[in-house]
Amino acid sequence: MVKDKCICLICRASVAIPKRGNLERHHKTVHKNYEKDFPPQSKLRKRKVRDLISCLKKEQTMFTRPAKQSKATTIASFKISHILAKHKKPFEDESVAKEAFIEAGETLLGDFKNRIDIMSAIRELQLSRPTVTRRIEVMSQA
Structure with missing residues (x-):
């Protein structure tokens, strides 16, 4: 079962109604040789x-990892926007902040195994002037 759907591990097909009979029929018709090949x-x-x-x-995490990273970069963008507004x-200083963040990351994270992933997240930070303006407006309404 994957998110309320029954998925065949072999062919990745989903079975419409997850009943034992439907699963057995799928297995016996589509994967006839599985019993012989793998007793x-x-x-x-x-x-x-x-x-x-x-x-x-692995296939499932490949799709969830970018979503988590995107959410984290959006939150970081809000936090940087908040700091700019607070001070x-x-x-326009957001470009300076991003540049400093990238330079510091290159130096500080040089020996980390996941440095490439971290640096790509930093580069994806949404800090354009309109974005920062929009984020500050959203925060002021909350």
Whole structure:
């Protein structure tokens, strides 16, 4: 089950109604040779199922990771906009802040394994003048 849908680990097809009969019919019609190739209760079958599950999880995280990163960059953009407004700095200073952030990140994160991911998140920060203005307007209404 993935988000209230029944997904076949082998072919990634979704079964319309997750009932035992529907699942068995799908397995017997689409994957006829699976029982012969991977006998029940065998180590080979257990390894295959484990590999299929890990492959599905990798596919799912590939789609959720960018969404999490995008959310984090938006929150960071709001926080920087708040600092600019709090200190009554011009909205053009956001480009200076981003440039400083990138330079500091390149230096401080040089030895980190995930440095490339962090730096891409920093570069994706939304700090244009209209964006900062819009963010400050949203915060003032809250």
